[in-house]
Amino acid sequence: MNRTLVIIGHGMVGHRLIEDVRTRDEAGTWHIVVLGEETHPAYDRVGLSSYLDGKTAEDLGLVTHEVATDPRVELRTGTTVAGIDRHHRRVTTTDGTTIDYDALVLATGSRPFVPPVPGHELPGCHVYRTLDDLDAIRAAATPGRTGVVVGGGLLGLEAAGALQTLGMDTHIVEMAPRLMPVQVDEGGGHILGRLIGDLGLHVHTGTATETIHAGEHGHVEAVTLTDGIVLDTDTVVFSAGIRPRDDLAEPAGLGRGPRGGILVDEYCRTGDEHIWAIGECAAVDGHCYGLVAPGYSMATAVAEQLLENSDTPFGGADTATKLKLLGVDVASFGDAHAGTEGALEVVYANNAAGNYTKLVLSDDARTLLGGVLVGDATAYATLRPLVGHELPAAPEQLLLPEGDGVGTGALPDEATVCSCNNVSKADITEVVTTQQAGDVAGIKACTKAGTSCGSCVPMLKNLLGECGVQVSKALCEHFAQSRAELFEIVQVTGITSFSELIDRHGNGRGCDICKPAVASILASLGSPHILDDEQAGLQDTNDRFLANMQRNGTYSVVPRVPGGEITPDKLITLGKVAGEFGLYTKITGGQRIDLFGARVEHLPEIWRRLAEAGFESGHAYGKALRTVKSCVGTDWCRYGVQDSVTMAIRLELRYRGLRAPHKIKAGVSGCARECAEARSKDFGVIATEQGWNLYVGGNGGFNPRHAELLATDLTDEELVRLIDRFLMFYVRTADRLQRTAAWIESFDDGLEHVREVVVDDSLGIAEELAEAMDRHTRNYTDEWSGVLEDPEKLSRFVSFVNAPGAPDPTIEFTEQRGQIRPAPVELPLPNVRAEQEVSA
């Protein structure tokens, strides 16, 4: 039996319904048609602000490959529904198409509320709801100019943070006497206002927007507040609340809630048995919820009914919130305003430290009802799931810095650990104890916990520990330490050889995992030539022959071409050498010229020729800085605003030879058009009229990632200093083969932590990191010339010890498009398998 489910609205909740129906619908009953008005398929609206801070629309996208290719799901984006014909069970879109349904679910979300202030429709006024809204704001924002956000609630503060990220001088206007009036009480609001002010945002509370004035061309020019203040601005963002999108209800004869929203019962059913409403547009028993967690519970409740599994009502909602604004911690949860009869409030405030914490308790002071945290919200993750449960310790012990806080052990099994996805402690311990998950990533994959706002991730780690899972950080069987720990040991003890390190701090003889890792650490700390003495045996084959081993055992040679700038003479040399040694040539993705097919015994001669022409090692073989790609910048480009070529060359020469946990690539673009694709690199630099913007952590390897903005408007010197610190911090603390993207993610606070250490110097090590980089730069010498000058090292570049010039018989080439390529190899069947086949 095939039935059609039509969903109106492809937002967060509509999408969750698709997933819930598809995972439960084993019989394949439902064909799902989703009609979404936005041109983007569903994305993480909760994470919307990060779209202005480095994330792309794809990063935020919620639609997995599985759903996108599911033959039972039909996704129509850019499609708005105009009406519902209940009699024929049919919906009509604005372009006149009709679609028949057996079941219909409205998931139309809400629209931003724009107060009817005179001038609110002028060009220059924006709202903050969709990717398109943010594109418009980005296009309008001019760094250095004033931006005004109307509304000082949760969303308003996020919008203000976003304008600040865009470099605007940002003002927040809030009618109530304090910021976040819904979530935070007076005491908390006071401290919050101060913390926000410390961030450089201007807060106007207890005042409203009176008029928005147009300039000569009809564009916003200024805003007058009711207290008489006039702000000169051309960008106004309204973030003054939301209203449910219920326009489809009345014409179709469906009821509306007393304060708007499509009226549904506790099962999310409308008066029509074929129609449901879920998410922000639904008024459940008259009440609308403006958060995603209740919407997700509604989606699950409806999926269960559609599959006739059970009739579980939507079980009410967790309205806990945590502000995601840069640098300020605010959280409120449960009955934050102590509305419950007889509720007690316990408050600790420290004005000097900028902390405010309040717990709301039941009248017997034993059960936690809610709370507000401002300034330091670390306790949020453990306190929120305790709502409705007995406190495991005295309130002051839970809150005071000297107290121990609550362990996850204190939580009852049914406590919700991840409220975004409604995952309980028991759900998590179940997947861990049955060994379906052995780390945080595993828990995320099995339960979805921690995949939305991420505030429960620290709890997931604790739960793992409680279940007895020790996440081993041992590098391999020879060292119990992590790479970062070995780095510290080498640095502090001054050990300079692998054998000494393994004798004193490891066991056994080493392997292909720890040897290259230690070789890299020794090299980062300024050891002699990488092929000196014992070092040679530690190196991966690429480093051992200072060239990249290719599939047939030959090597490719890639000389450095800093910034991709090369003279005609040098180009000719490369061509000549390639011709003489019969090499295949290709231009790489990183603006280098790659010469393939060199036999090991030819490498020294090839390099002698290249070195004479002024080339040096490009380190294309190493876990090291590979390339700094650049566009042509102001020299030639009519759009360029900075000299990207000179900067790229400077950076490449500075970091050449730097050994790291993984290869590092970089790029410099001369303007925001980004011709060097700098944001797909480990570090990327994009010029603006105000200076350089630095992005980090692009290049995720298997999982493509865009780099995120670390700092803006830097001078040349500031830029180089920040990159020094960033790279050295990475080199010292990352795991073996961990790319910058994964390394940043490995910190609890992600990029924020990196920013604190690298930009704000929270650990007081910035100077040391920069000095280490200076040392590296001073000590740099070309590795290939080191080999060419040393007969002992040269003697290793032979095919066979007893027949140095004899070519390796396994190497054969064929031809393709006028150049060589490795001949296909026919592999003999392994012995054992052949025998089995004979006897069978």
Next chain:
Amino acid sequence: MKWVPVCDREAVPPEYGVAALVDGRAVALFRTAEDELFAVDNVDPFTGAGVISRGIVGDRDGEPTVASPLLKHVFSLRSGVCLDEPSTQLPTFPIRHRQGSVEIGLG
């Protein structure tokens, strides 16, 4: 058994491998830190490339090993068995050290 001298002992540094041409066949020679010598076929059975001598020497649970530099399969130097995929094996050769030179046994 016929012993063929191949090279000076010093030509095989400790914890390191070199390739030699013995009777027209490429052989990978290794010396461990404890001065033990090993000889296995130089051709990586997974890729057909003559690269085993250029792998990293080490141990797994005390068993001396070499990791192929191409796809990183680890082989026992004693038996030639691939420890990651025991159905595959590198041929091994008798090897000894005599009067300062390294010899491979044939036949």
